[in-house]
Amino acid sequence: MFAYVVRRILATIPVMAIVALFVFSLLYIAPGDPAAVIAGDQATPQDVERIRASLGLDRPFLVRFGEWVFRILQGDLGVSIFTNLPVTTMIQQRLEPTFSLMILTLCLAVTIAVPMGVVAAWKQGTLIDRAVMGFAVMGFSVPVFVVGYLLAYVFALELDWLPVQGYTAFSNGLWPWLENLILPAIALGGVYIALIARITRATMLEVLQQDYIRTARAKGAGQRSILFLHALKNAAVPIVTVIGIGVALLIGGAVVTESVFAIPGLGRLTVDAILRRDYPVIQGVILLFSFIYVIVNLAIDLMYTLFDPRIRY
Amino acid sequence: MALPGPRSGQPLLEVENLQTHFRTKDGVNRAVDGVSFHVNAGETVAIVGESGCGKSVTSMSILRLIPEPPGKIAGAIRFQGKDLLKLSDREMRQIRGNEISMIFQEPMTSLNPVLTVGRQIGETLRLHQGLSAREAEQKAIEMLTLVGIPEPARRVREYPHQLSGGMRQRVMIAIALACNPKLLIADEPTTALDVTIQAQILELMRDLKHRVGAAIVLITHDLGVVAEVAERVIVMYAGRKVEEAEVGPLFRTPRHPYTQGLLGSMPKLGSSLHGEETRLAEIPGLVPSLKAKIPGCVFATRCPHTTDLCRQVAPALEEKAPGHVAACHYALKEEALAA
Amino acid sequence: MASATVLARPELTRESVSAAPQMPDVLPPVKARKGFIGFLRRNPTIAVGGGLLLIMLAIAVFAPLLWTVDPTALAPARRTREPSAMYWFGTDMLGRDVYSRVLYGARVSLLVGFSVAILSSVIGLAIGMVSGFIRWADSIVMRIMDGLMSIPPILLAIALMALTRGSVQNVIIAITIAEIPRVSRLVRGVVLSLREQPYVDAAVAAGTRTPVIIWRHILPNTLAPITVQATYICASAMIVEAILSFIGAGTPPIIPSWGNIMAEGRALWQVKPYIVFFPAIFLSITVLAVNLLGDGLRDALDPRMAKRL
Numbered sequence: 017m018f019a020y021v022v023r024r025i026l027a028t029i030p031v032m033a034i035v036a037l038f039v040f041s042l043l044y045i046a047p048g049d050p051a052a053v054i055a056g057d058q059a060t061p062q063d064v065e066r067i068r069a070s071l072g073l074d075r076p077f078l079v080r081f082g083e084w085v086f087r088i089l090q091g092d093l094g095v096s097i098f099t100n101l102p103v104t105t106m107i108q109q110r111l112e113p114t115f116s117l118m119i120l121t122l123c124l125a126v127t128i129a130v131p132m133g134v135v136a137a138w139k140q141g142t143l144i145d146r147a148v149m150g151f152a153v154m155g156f157s158v159p160v161f162v163v164g165y166l167l168a169y170v171f172a173l174e175l176d177w178l179p180v181q182g183y184t185a186f187s188n189g190l191w192p193w194l195e196n197l198i199l200p201a202i203a204l205g206g207v208y209i210a211l212i213a214r215i216t217r218a219t220m221l222e223v224l225q226q227d228y229i230r231t232a233r234a235k236g237a238g239q240r241s242i243l244f245l246h247a248l249k250n251a252a253v254p255i256v257t258v259i260g261i262g263v264a265l266l267i268g269g270a271v272v273t274e275s276v277f278a279i280p281g282l283g284r285l286t287v288d289a290i291l292r293r294d295y296p297v298i299q300g301v302i303l304l305f306s307f308i309y310v311i312v313n314l315a316i317d318l319m320y321t322l323f324d325p326r327i328r329y
Numbered sequence: 330m331a332l333p334g335p336r337s338g339q340p341l342l343e344v345e346n347l348q349t350h351f352r353t354k355d356g357v358n359r360a361v362d363g364v365s366f367h368v369n370a371g372e373t374v375a376i377v378g379e380s381g382c383g384k385s386v387t388s389m390s391i392l393r394l395i396p397e398p399p400g401k402i403a404g405a406i407r408f409q410g411k412d413l414l415k416l417s418d419r420e421m422r423q424i425r426g427n428e429i430s431m432i433f434q435e436p437m438t439s440l441n442p443v444l445t446v447g448r449q450i451g452e453t454l455r456l457h458q459g460l461s462a463r464e465a466e467q468k469a470i471e472m473l474t475l476v477g478i479p480e481p482a483r484r485v486r487e488y489p490h491q492l493s494g495g496m497r498q499r500v501m502i503a504i505a506l507a508c509n510p511k512l513l514i515a516d517e518p519t520t521a522l523d524v525t526i527q528a529q530i531l532e533l534m535r536d537l538k539h540r541v542g543a544a545i546v547l548i549t550h551d552l553g554v555v556a557e558v559a560e561r562v563i564v565m566y567a568g569r570k571v572e573e574a575e576v577g578p579l580f581r582t583p584r585h586p587y588t589q590g591l592l593g594s595m596p597k598l599g600s601s602l603h604g605e606e607t608r609l610a611e612i613p614g615l616v617p618s619l620k621a622k623i624p625g626c627v628f629a630t631r632c633p634h635t636t637d638l639c640r641q642v643a644p645a646l647e648e649k650a651p652g653h654v655a656a657c658h659y660a661l662k663e664e665a666l667a668a
Numbered sequence: 669m670a671s672a673t674v675l676a677r678p679e680l681t682r683e684s685v686s687a688a689p690q691m692p693d694v695l696p697p698v699k700a701r702k703g704f705i706g707f708l709r710r711n712p713t714i715a716v717g718g719g720l721l722l723i724m725l726a727i728a729v730f731a732p733l734l735w736t737v738d739p740t741a742l743a744p745a746r747r748t749r750e751p752s753a754m755y756w757f758g759t760d761m762l763g764r765d766v767y768s769r770v771l772y773g774a775r776v777s778l779l780v781g782f783s784v785a786i787l788s789s790v791i792g793l794a795i796g797m798v799s800g801f802i803r804w805a806d807s808i809v810m811r812i813m814d815g816l817m818s819i820p821p822i823l824l825a826i827a828l829m830a831l832t833r834g835s836v837q838n839v840i841i842a843i844t845i846a847e848i849p850r851v852s853r854l855v856r857g858v859v860l861s862l863r864e865q866p867y868v869d870a871a872v873a874a875g876t877r878t879p880v881i882i883w884r885h886i887l888p889n890t891l892a893p894i895t896v897q898a899t900y901i902c903a904s905a906m907i908v909e910a911i912l913s914f915i916g917a918g919t920p921p922i923i924p925s926w927g928n929i930m931a932e933g934r935a936l937w938q939v940k941p942y943i944v945f946f947p948a949i950f951l952s953i954t955v956l957a958v959n960l961l962g963d964g965l966r967d968a969l970d971p972r973m974a975k976r977l
Contacts, residue, residue, distance in 0.1 A: 030815075033815075034812055035818055039827070157956035158955070159951060159955070162951065165941070166945075169941055228440055228442070230389075233392075234392055234430065235430070235452060237426075246441055250442065268821060268911075271823070271826070272915065286826065289830075291916050302823050306820070313818075348691060348694050350695045354698070357695045357698055642685055644685065659680070
């Protein structure tokens, strides 16, 4: 078990190395002079030179990559071209809103989507099933920001139940924090709920066909026990896997949701950095998000053994 | 209708005109179409036939384990006088695993892989006898001892994948017998097992039957098993009962050509009665599609004695000898046979 | 002996034998539908999705004929007019006709959606085939794909767009790169499972050359899953394009794309919500159409996959 955990953690190193290499070399993949691209259209030649020097673009590629990785491992993600602040500091300032939003969305989505999928599978072919599947396809089709605006329009502007936008830190109390995050979390959760509900339904349909479900019925087990004890535990591995994979959707969606609801998180930071072509910030954010994504999925891999006693490391 | 009547009073189980149909994309599959039989308390009745003859569906219908839709069960299934088809889901659940329990063909897949053996045996006890988790585990250990599993106190906390096929079937039997059911339905309980294990499991079932006093409905295609354990035999073909008799008369004088075919395709040890090489007979042809209505005898397409009459008129089940019914126009009655 | 009990007895007639009672119908009979109409009735999602998509295609192609005006024509005097008989969807803050802009916007979305679907399928197919057949390439390619897949696709596209000047072409390239890893994985998975099939083994044993095996046995079997995957990619590409444009990293603002129209309407959305909602509705309907088509194709083409998702 321990050896397996170590092996799995080591296996993430090449993946992260590729991410780092990709993020680092983005500047050189793009056509044209990277310094000029970053500087933008209105830059003077001096600006371009300054950026060239600050990024160290005049030295060999691999040397710079090595130095860059070395600095990142020490927690130094470079300095923002625009604000001249360390990227690490800028990210730290923005962590709380984004993590609040993502964790709230994750909890909300899982508690809604899994029962939805279970019920749809149980009532396969009925109106309930069709409603769930219809909701799922809508979730995949209506973009995050459309849902966001719609929710904000109805619940904030028209009904005035919740604030239109903004963010209040958790230290200011649970309700002010929650109040601002409810609409963004629902908007962001749409696709995620759709994804989890669909995989839950599909896996449950397969599990409900299994012989051991028939055995449970023959024993006189009730419907709830069959669905949630006998079947769901067997369906857990694919569902949990998709919850992990879906974190990518949450990250991508957070960038947009934060723009719609004016939440000062990492997503906003990303968007602002892109508009200003603040490349060290973009690199830092992508590295961080990818790291989170890899770690979440690693954790989920290691959790399989909790759900299925046949999986042993 | 001339059916062999119950020996004394009311039978334990009485199935009357059971029809189990399934809705499929290209028609209605009439998997079981008008099957009637009964089982007396403590009796062992075998239902035999080829795969697809409806014997498993019949057994699943008794416990109403057929998903509806796409399936539909009609007729009457009276257990101790109550029609199971008229019970609510809740009432039905109180019967399942408690008064009627079931053992399935695939021990490898019939146990839940993510729950411990003890929990799966204990579940029945907790459901029907209201035992606490601790009591249920104690009783599960007793049950494991009863079905001959060594080191029950350790095994009770293991998962199915840690057990062999034979052991898993023993666990299934322990689950089925935990609540002392009055009727045990065993659907091909030994088919998936090695021959040596098969014998052990059959022995165990026979032994436990005497101890618990349950009636058994044994679903099988293995006539060897039937000869060994059953008292009465029902032969099914294409969703219908074609013959029924006590085990002795059935093996000695099978009336229906299908039963004759089944017995003919069974290898016998030292069966060269006439000193000549006996060939293993086979029944030519295929089981007809159950999606079309068959006007005449269902076996007409494969029967060596088919006439036009067979193709036109479906034969009724007739008592050909006391306690021996068959659905064949040409099967002679006892007195004609004697004459 | 057994067969002696059965004798042909010519004296038996219909009247002299007892017939078994007729069993009633328990379920109503099932009617099997055939032909194209039957196909559509059995696959309503294909009918609805395909129909809606055809309408959107027609709108994109015939946009100039559908009572539109120049979608980029500025009219500062007629800014932010509410929807009316004159301006069906109103006008934006530069006085441009939102109806015309939305209709022309269909062109960008569909172009991006179809281009990305086709490009990433073809490239992903090639990469998946290579890594499914060449052992040493497999480990390298799949490590790279694992790396790319651990970057959330929208971020990957954003990162690529951040470096290039906004153009429809660059949007297509960026989204395609973000989608390729998933297609490659899918194809590789199918190839690896097909290689285990006895008929492929037989072909290999018979000395069939690899390109022939790919062409004859592997490619035809990957087409169904690839087609289904391509429709989903098309749908997600249209959303990603809108997101990119919405946050200002996509199609250049002068081109009316749905994302751009919404991005421009953002500042005013609390007072003039219609500027955001009309393109939002069109975008959602189009993506829904493609997703429905994908679901329908999946059910119709690949029952195995339908079971999985």
